[in-house]
Amino acid sequence: MKLSVNRNIGAVVWIAGLLVPLVASNSWISILSIFAIYAVVALSTDVVLGRAGMYDMGHAVYFGVGAYVTAILNVQYGVPILWTMPIAVVVAAIVGMVLAAPMVKLRGDYLLVATIGFNEIFRMILINDVGGVTGGPDGIFGIGVPSVFGYSISSQEGLFVLNWLLLGIALVLMNNLDKSRLGRVFRYLKEDELAATTLGVNARYYKILAFGLGAGLAGAAGTLFATQLATVSPSAFVFMESVTLFAIVIVGGQASIPGVLLGTVLMFVVPQVFRDLAEYRYLVFGLAMIVVMVLRPQGIWPRRNRPE
Amino acid sequence: MDIFLQQLINGLTVGSIYALIALGYTMVYGILRLINFAHGDLAILGAFIGLTVITGLAGSGGAPANWIVIVAFVLAVLVVAIAGVLLEFTAYRPLRNAHRLSAVVSALGASMFIQNGIMLIWSPQTLTFPEGIMPQTTYNFGSVVISATQIFIVTVSLLLMLALYLYVNKTRFGTAIRAAAIDQDAARLMGINVNKVITSVFILGPALGAIGGLFIGVYYRQAVFDMGWIYGLNAFIAAIIGGIGNIPGAMIGGLLLGLFSSLASGYISSTWQQAIVFGLLILILMVRPTGILGERVADKV
Numbered sequence: 001m002k003l004s005v006n007r008n009i010g011a012v013v014w015i016a017g018l019l020v021p022l023v024a025s026n027s028w029i030s031i032l033s034i035f036a037i038y039a040v041v042a043l044s045t046d047v048v049l050g051r052a053g054m055y056d057m058g059h060a061v062y063f064g065v066g067a068y069v070t071a072i073l074n075v076q077y078g079v080p081i082l083w084t085m086p087i088a089v090v091v092a093a094i095v096g097m098v099l100a101a102p103m104v105k106l107r108g109d110y111l112l113v114a115t116i117g118f119n120e121i122f123r124m125i126l127i128n129d130v131g132g133v134t135g136g137p138d139g140i141f142g143i144g145v146p147s148v149f150g151y152s153i154s155s156q157e158g159l160f161v162l163n164w165l166l167l168g169i170a171l172v173l174m175n176n177l178d179k180s181r182l183g184r185v186f187r188y189l190k191e192d193e194l195a196a197t198t199l200g201v202n203a204r205y206y207k208i209l210a211f212g213l214g215a216g217l218a219g220a221a222g223t224l225f226a227t228q229l230a231t232v233s234p235s236a237f238v239f240m241e242s243v244t245l246f247a248i249v250i251v252g253g254q255a256s257i258p259g260v261l262l263g264t265v266l267m268f269v270v271p272q273v274f275r276d277l278a279e280y281r282y283l284v285f286g287l288a289m290i291v292v293m294v295l296r297p298q299g300i301w302p303r304r305n306r307p308e
Numbered sequence: 309m310d311i312f313l314q315q316l317i318n319g320l321t322v323g324s325i326y327a328l329i330a331l332g333y334t335m336v337y338g339i340l341r342l343i344n345f346a347h348g349d350l351a352i353l354g355a356f357i358g359l360t361v362i363t364g365l366a367g368s369g370g371a372p373a374n375w376i377v378i379v380a381f382v383l384a385v386l387v388v389a390i391a392g393v394l395l396e397f398t399a400y401r402p403l404r405n406a407h408r409l410s411a412v413v414s415a416l417g418a419s420m421f422i423q424n425g426i427m428l429i430w431s432p433q434t435l436t437f438p439e440g441i442m443p444q445t446t447y448n449f450g451s452v453v454i455s456a457t458q459i460f461i462v463t464v465s466l467l468l469m470l471a472l473y474l475y476v477n478k479t480r481f482g483t484a485i486r487a488a489a490i491d492q493d494a495a496r497l498m499g500i501n502v503n504k505v506i507t508s509v510f511i512l513g514p515a516l517g518a519i520g521g522l523f524i525g526v527y528y529r530q531a532v533f534d535m536g537w538i539y540g541l542n543a544f545i546a547a548i549i550g551g552i553g554n555i556p557g558a559m560i561g562g563l564l565l566g567l568f569s570s571l572a573s574g575y576i577s578s579t580w581q582q583a584i585v586f587g588l589l590i591l592i593l594m595v596r597p598t599g600i601l602g603e604r605v606a607d608k609v
Contacts, residue, residue, distance in 0.1 A: 055409070102594050108408075109343060110593050113548060116541070117586035124583045243416055250413045279432075283424040289417025290399045297406030 007175060010257070014168055021157040029156045030228075031272055036163035037225050039264045040170045043257070044217035045245040047174075050254030051183065052210035053190025055108045058115030059245045061099075061122045062215035064237030065092040066222020068126070071140040071232045072133050081146035085223040089216045096215025097208050104207035119239045126234035139233025143226050163224050170217060174257050186210055187255070244268070251292050253299030262301050310451045315574040316567065321458045321527065323566020324465035328520035329543035330550070330558040331472060332513025338489040338553030338605055339509055342400065342411050346418035347517055348540015350392055352533070353422060354384040354518025355525035356430050359437055371440025384518045391422075392514030393507060401506075419537065427533040434532040441526050461523050468516060469559045476555055485509065489553060489604060538582070542569070545589045551599030560600065 021029050041063050048056040066088035073079040073087060103114050129136040145154045146162065153159060177183040185206050188196040197203050226232045244267050252263025266288075271281055292300065329351050336344045361380040366372035399418045403411040442457040476482035487495040488505040496502050524539060525531045542565060550561025568588060573581040592599070 055412075103590075106593055106597055109337075109341070109552075110548070110597050112343070112412075113544065114590050114593050117590050120586050121583045124580065128579060247413050247416060250409050254407075254409075279424075279428060282420050283428065286417040286420030286422075286424060290414045290421070293406075293410045293414040293417070294399070294402045297403055297410040 006258075010171065014164075014171065018161065018164055021160055026156050029160050031269060033156070033160045033163045033228055034272070035264060035269050036160075036167040037221050037228060038268045039167055039261055040221040040224075041218050042245055042248045042252075042260050042264045043170050043174055044214045044221065046249045046255060046260050047177070047186075047214035047217065048210050049246065050249045050256075050260070051177070051190065052186040052207060053108075054104065054207060054210065055112035056115050056211075056214070056242075057112050057246050058117075058119035058122075058239075058242050059214070059218060060237040060239070060241035061115075061119050062092045062096050062218035063222045063225065063241070064122060064126070064232075064234075065095050065215075066219030067226040067232045067237070068134060068140070068222070069219070070223040070226040071143050074144050074226075075140055075142055076133070081144055081223070081227050082148065085220055088219040088223045090219075092219025092222065093212045093216035096218075097212040100208050100211035104204060104211070115242070116239060119237075119242050123234055123238050126237070134234075137234060139231060141231045143230045143232070146227055159224075159228055163228065166220060166224055170221075171257065173217070178257075182206075182209075247289060251289065251299060253302040256299065256301055256303035259299050259301035259303065263299075266300075311574060312571075313449075313452045315570045317452065317454055317458060319567035319570030320563065321461050321566070322570060323546075323563040324462050325520045325523045325527070325562075326539075326543045326546045326566050327469060327559045327562025328465050328516045328523070329539060330546040330562045331469070331555065332517045333540075333544045334547040334550070334553055334555060334558040335485075335489075335509045335513050337547070338555075339485070339492070339506060340400070340404070340411075341408065341605055343415065343544065344400075344513075345412070345415040345537075345540070346395060346399075346422055347513065348538075348543065349419050349422040349426070349536035350388050350395070350514045351517035351521035351539065351543075352524075352531065352536035353391060353426060354388045354521035355531045356426055356435075356533075357387050357518075358384040358522040358525060359435060359531060360430075362441060363438060366438065372438065377441055381519060381522060384522050385515045388518035388521075389511045389515045392510040392517075395514075396506065396510040419540075423534055423536060426536075430533065432533065434530050437525050437529040437531070439529075457527060461527060464519070465523070468519065472512065472516070473555065473559075481505075481508070542585065545585060548589065549592055549599055551601040551603045553604040554599065554601045557599055557601035557603075564600075 017032070020032060024032070041059070044062070045056065045059040048054050048059065069088040069091050070081065070084040073084045074081055079087075099118055103111055106114060126134045126139075127137050134140070145152045146159075147153065153162060177186075185196070185201055188199075189201065189203055189206055193203055225236070248263035248267045249260055251266065252261070253259025271285065274281060296302075329348065332347045332351075333344060336342060336347070358380040361383050362372050362376060365376045365379065395418055399414045400411055403414055442455075442460060445456040447454045447456075474482075476485055484495065484500045485505050485508065487498065487500055488502050492502050495505075520543075521536075521539075524535075543562065546561040546565040547558045548561070549565055550557025550559070565585065569581055569585050572584040576584060
């Protein structure tokens with residue numbers, strides 16, 4: 001009962017968000033656009049980290065794969081933006097699963113370090129322009145404008161609606177994951193892998209699947225990120241971004257949809273608003289991470305464990 | 309062959325620095341099962357404190373006297389050890405019974421805090437160490453050059469590691485440290501003050517790290533506020549290669565990693581050096597995740 005109330009509130013907030021462009025200024029619309037994209041990436045991180053319980057500190061890789069797939073296909077091959085999205089999703093999911101396959105057997109901290117390694121190698125591949133398609137340290141410019149049924153979406157408002165729609169889809173997916181068998185399997189694996197295995201859960205299969213799902217969703221967000229900025233460069237997908245995504249999930253609350261959204265606001269939107277603090281920003285940011293964890297170790301808005 | 313020997317010498321130098329820093333990671337992980345992400349930044353804090361002491365006492369002209377260099381090392385060790393204890397007390401101790409990832413995020417926050425603190429106190433730019441901190445003598449064997457600095461770094465590092473090894477293995481308190489790393493609860497039942505052990509580890513680790521950090525400074529003669537994370541990451545990789553929680557493992561892992569990355573940059577590619585190091589790490593994790601000498605970590609229930 002409580003759950004459906006929460007869900008309805010969520011739906012109302014989402015629809016209200018859709019109307020924001022009618023009243024807000026352009027800078028706020030673009031901040032909300034970025035929020036929507038990062039919220040999707042954070043939710044996708046949560047699939048791997050918060051739900052399946054695997055310490056993934058390289059999630060920016062899959063986000064970056066999606067963004068670069070869109071950039072390369074659109075700029076070099078002229079593929080329309082929205083057509084690149086399914087390809088970005090599939091490629092990111094495959095990368096996620098291939099990288100995860102030999103690693104998921106590792107204990108948490110080792111997986112964490114291995115994913116940091118993936119992120120560093122990914123950054124070096126981008127910067128050194130392997131294959132001559134990534135554009136090196138400068139990245140790729142001039143990504144086109146998406147069009148729907150012949151109408152091109154070039155305004156901030158239009159892009160915002162597109163991003164907000166993806167966020168809506170991601171929220172519905174997460175909500176379904178909460179209620180589905182798959183979601184319960186993930187949770188079981190996280191809580192007690194041995195017990196889950198004893199009951200016939202193929203741990204390896206589901207862990208790789210979690211990486212595939214998380215990476216695919218991050219890939220979709222990558223497409224919209226490339227579109228929103230009209231450019232991609234390596235600096236958006238470095239280790240620090242992965243750390244921020246990791247922190248969003250833990251600070252917000254693992255496997256908690258409102259928690260992850262709140263975490264995204266705190267870690268991505270607040271720093272955008274407080275640009276004036278400039279050089280003190282990360283000092284305060286680091287301190288805030290410690291303080292929040294000490295005061296609320298389980299996250300600001302933790303998941304409530306409810307009877308099934 | 310000469311290139312090989314030269315890279316070997318360079319790798320040994322860097323490797324012994326990695327080993328010094330890796331010890332801090334491995335001791336903390338062994339007892340708390342926490343990756344202390346701030347450790348690399350603490351080590352670099354040591355470099356900056358050393359730099360300030362040296363430039364402050366020696367002025368701008370001429371080579372600093374030996375006693376100034378010694379004071380620099382002592383002060384760096386003291387300040388960083390105090391910072392390490394404060395770090396444990398404020399950011400990790402309250403989270404000891406919380407979910408493990410809360411402490412990881414706290415450690416990441418601490419890393420950012422220290423890194424940006426260094427930037428605000430000192431400079432966002434790269435700072436240079438004055439000339440002549442170390443003796444300028446070099447020894448030539450054919451075309452292989454060994455500098456006195458390198459000999460100094462390797463010798464002091466090996467002596468410190470030997471001292472730590474003896475302390476942990478031969479003294480009463482060292483036994484307590486090892487006991488706490490095997491089983492905290494049993495250690496407590498045997499009357500060991502585990503809190504004291506943890507505090508001591510947060511003194512020893514950062515102290516050794518500070519020396520490693522200042523070695524980096526005097527060896528490359530420069531320091532920049534954000535270099536802690538890459539040195540820290542390499543040192544942590546060294547600890548994993550040797551077997552996390554394993555003190556001799558961290559020493560061997562550090563030396564091996566130094567040699568490997570130095571040879572990789574000499575023979576394969578210096579651009580890809582760091583990627584190759586990560587590749588090695590991933591390979592080791594796939595084949596032998598417990599490291600070369602095997603991991604030794606507490607069973608935390």
